[in-house]
Amino acid sequence: MIPINLPKIGEEEVEAVVKVLRDGPLTNALGAGPMVTEFEKKFAAFANVKHAVAVNTGTAALHMAIVAAGVKQGDEVILPSFTFVATAEAVVMAGGKPVFVDIDPETYTISPVAIEKAITRKTTAIVPVDLYGLPVDIKPIREIAAEHGLAIVEDAAQAHGATYGGKSAGAFADAACWSLYASKNITTGEGGVVTTDDDELAEKLRMLRTHGEKAKYSSLMLGYNYRMSEIQAAIGVVQLGKLPSFAAKRRENAQRLTESLRKTEKLQLPHEPKGCRHSWYLYTVRFKNSTEDERNKVVAELKNKGIGAEVYYANPVHLMPFYRDSFGKRELPETEKAAKQVFSLPVHPGVTEEQADYIAATLLQLL
Numbered sequence: 001m002i003p004i005n006l007p008k009i010g011e012e013e014v015e016a017v018v019k020v021l022r023d024g025p026l027t028n029a030l031g032a033g034p035m036v037t038e039f040e041k042k043f044a045a046f047a048n049v050k051h052a053v054a055v056n057t058g059t060a061a062l063h064m065a066i067v068a069a070g071v072k073q074g075d076e077v078i079l080p081s082f083t084f085v086a087t088a089e090a091v092v093m094a095g096g097k098p099v100f101v102d103i104d105p106e107t108y109t110i111s112p113v114a115i116e117k118a119i120t121r122k123t124t125a126i127v128p129v130d131l132y133g134l135p136v137d138i139k140p141i142r143e144i145a146a147e148h149g150l151a152i153v154e155d156a157a158q159a160h161g162a163t164y165g166g167k168s169a170g171a172f173a174d175a176a177c178w179s180l181y182a183s184k185n186i187t188t189g190e191g192g193v194v195t196t197d198d199d200e201l202a203e204k205l206r207m208l209r210t211h212g213e214k215a216k217y218s219s220l221m222l223g224y225n226y227r228m229s230e231i232q233a234a235i236g237v238v239q240l241g242k243l244p245s246f247a248a249k250r251r252e253n254a255q256r257l258t259e260s261l262r263k264t265e266k267l268q269l270p271h272e273p274k275g276c277r278h279s280w281y282l283y284t285v286r287f288k289n290s291t292e293d294e295r296n297k298v299v300a301e302l303k304n305k306g307i308g309a310e311v312y313y314a315n316p317v318h319l320m321p322f323y324r325d326s327f328g329k330r331e332l333p334e335t336e337k338a339a340k341q342v343f344s345l346p347v348h349p350g351v352t353e354e355q356a357d358y359i360a361a362t363l364l365q366l367l
């Protein structure tokens with residue numbers, strides 16, 4: 001099976017972990033030992049911002065960033081439903097009420113027009129998502145946020161290596177949240193990072209990460225234990241160094257698929273708007289006209305032929321029982337339509353040229 005994503009770990013990562021295990025320290029009680037500090041410095045440079053705060057998951061990064069952005073109990077937070085559930089979970093964990101809005105059917109990212117319509121006196125933040133690794137069109141969202149005094153916390157969990165206007169994804173938000181989960185473009189097994197240009201926000205994030213402390217046993221605010229270990233950071237430093245080559249290979253595989261799949265009229269291929277670079281976390285295509293059953297049948301047949309095609313996301317968050325029952329029914333026609341028609345194909349750096357050709361040829365044959 002060619003899996004949809006696969007971590008690429010080499011001897012360098014193994015050696016870096018062994019060195020930390022041999023020499024220590026394994027972690028730091030206030031959040032940043034030498035490896036975490038080095039990883040954060042390198043990640044901030046990569047993300048074109050001043051600060052990176054490393055944590056133990058992407059979900060923790062989102063939760064902490066939404067709290068640091070000032071979201072309080074009962075505040076409304078606007079976000080897409082077409083995302084991984086963690087985006088919404090983090091809003092609820094921070095005490096906010098998720099207000100799900102629709103997407104642009106071409107890019108699958110949140111629609112700025114829909115954001116504007118959803119703003120009320122209770123809205124305090126927007127959480128756009130760089131879905132599949134395509135940076136959200138942040139410029140109009142920035143303008144809306146400035147006009148209404150809202151914070152932007154960008155979910156860049158899938159966007160390592162993506163750019164918008166020549167800068168890293170996330171660089172134009174108040175804070176951006178990254179995941180280092182094993183399926184992501186780079187990984188530390190589990191892990192996450194918040195990036196920001198804002199000195200005050202960064203200081204708050206560092207405290208939230210470790211029990212609200214600047215000094216031990218002296219909490220200044222309610223905090224959490226979201227610390228990244230030195231072991232994870234050691235892997236992160238090596239993976240970050242490899243990211244340019246991983247990103248180039250993903251792009252090459254995506255281009256190869258696009259060249260072949262252009263031959264069919266049946267699919268809408270992924271779109272890379274001008275001024276954006278996709279991270280190609282997922283290469284997602286869409287049936288222009290098909291039922292959910294027909295889509296599911298093609299995905300099942302691809303699997304039978306050894307291709308790990310997957311649907312992200314068949315069940316948008318606003319339709320999940322917990323979110324529907326807690327926050328009310330909403331109709332999001334573009335989201336619901338996309339959820340029935342999309343599916344993703346493997347383009348990770350472990351996919352060879354031959355495998356990319358096999359994926360495209362097999363799909364064309366099934367169509």
Ligand SMILES: Cc1ncc(COP(=O)(O)O)c(C=O)c1O
Pocket residue numbers: 057058059060083084086087129155157158178179180181190191192
């Ligand atoms: C869009 C999105 N947001 C948030 C997350 C949560 O990250 P993690 O799994 O590291 O908690 C993920 C990845 O799993 C994701 O894909």
